[in-house]
Amino acid sequence: DxxxxxxxxxxxxxxxxxxxxxxxxxxGDLSVYWYQQSLDQGLQxxxxxxxxxxxxxxxxxxxxxxxxxxxxxxxxxxSSLELGDSALYxxxxxxxxxxxxxxxxxxxxxx
Amino acid sequence: xxxxxxxxxxxxLSEAASLELGCNYSYGGTVNLFWYVQYPGQHLQLLLKYxxxxxxxxxxxxxxAEFIKSKFSFNLRKPSVQWSxxxxxxxxxxxxxxxxxxxxxxxxxxx
Numbered sequence: 001d002x003x004x005x006x007x008x009x010x011x012x013x014x015x016x017x018x019x020x021x022x023x024x025x026x027x028g029d030l031s032v033y034w035y036q037q038s039l040d041q042g043l044q045x046x047x048x049x050x051x052x053x054x055x056x057x058x059x060x061x062x063x064x065x066x067x068x069x070x071x072x073x074x075x076x077x078x079s080s081l082e083l084g085d086s087a088l089y090x091x092x093x094x095x096x097x098x099x100x101x102x103x104x105x106x107x108x109x110x111x
Numbered sequence: 112x113x114x115x116x117x118x119x120x121x122x123x124l125s126e127a128a129s130l131e132l133g134c135n136y137s138y139g140g141t142v143n144l145f146w147y148v149q150y151p152g153q154h155l156q157l158l159l160k161y162x163x164x165x166x167x168x169x170x171x172x173x174x175x176a177e178f179i180k181s182k183f184s185f186n187l188r189k190p191s192v193q194w195s196x197x198x199x200x201x202x203x204x205x206x207x208x209x210x211x212x213x214x215x216x217x218x219x220x221x222x
Contacts, residue, residue, distance in 0.1 A: 002154070002156070031207075033209070033210075042212070042214045042215060043155075043201065043212040043215070045209050045210065045211070045212075048208055048209060055208055056208040056209045058209065090154060090155065092155075094207075098143040098145075098160075098162075098205050098206055098207050098210065099145070099157065099160055100157075100210060101157065102147075102154045102155040102156070103154060104153070104154045105154050
């Protein structure tokens with residue numbers, strides 16, 4: 001157990017809908033990272049937050065957004081969902097430096 | 112451009128065989144290198160990391176990796192694999208703001 005928690009574990013929704021994925025980092029970690037893992041794209045970095053502020057952006061679609069709250073938990077919002085958004089979404093956290101610890105992931109299925 | 116290459120997409124070995132998974136990277140500046148493992152249906156777990164110092168790094172579960180700066184490589188090794196090592200292995204390179212992952216190598220062990 002890495003200490004990073006993610007909810008929900010599974011999410012099934014329809015195209016066009018909006019969902020919110022939640023991540024709680026390890027105690028003391030200020031950075032939160034979001035990744036998307038799919039069969040065809042592999043593991044893709046989406047976005048990083050550090051202590052509430054956006055720090056780095058990767059291959060994140062405009063339909064996706066994230067935020068980090070004062071208690072350091074983070075939410076990833078996915079809107080206007082498409083079939084191709086079906087994937088595993090991982091959150092990772094780190095306190096400082098580059099070592100990231102991953103949560104168990106949320107499996108999103110868009111029907 | 113920053114990139115990580117894992118040339119072996121799928122490796123099949125018998126139990127007790129020796130393992131070496133290749134990883135080459137292209138990255139500017141100070142390099143932090145990682146190997147993560149993802150067991151079937153699970154999240155990514157840190158196997159080992161290299162930031163500086165001894166280029167031969169020992170990780171969990173008997174794995175080790177060697178950083179060869181001149182070859183831009185960070186290959187993962189294990190002298191004798193077990194069936195429980197069946198998993199996907201990801202090499203990664205990064206810094207404090209993000210990690211770039213390779214496409215992964217699937218390792219299958221024949222009992």
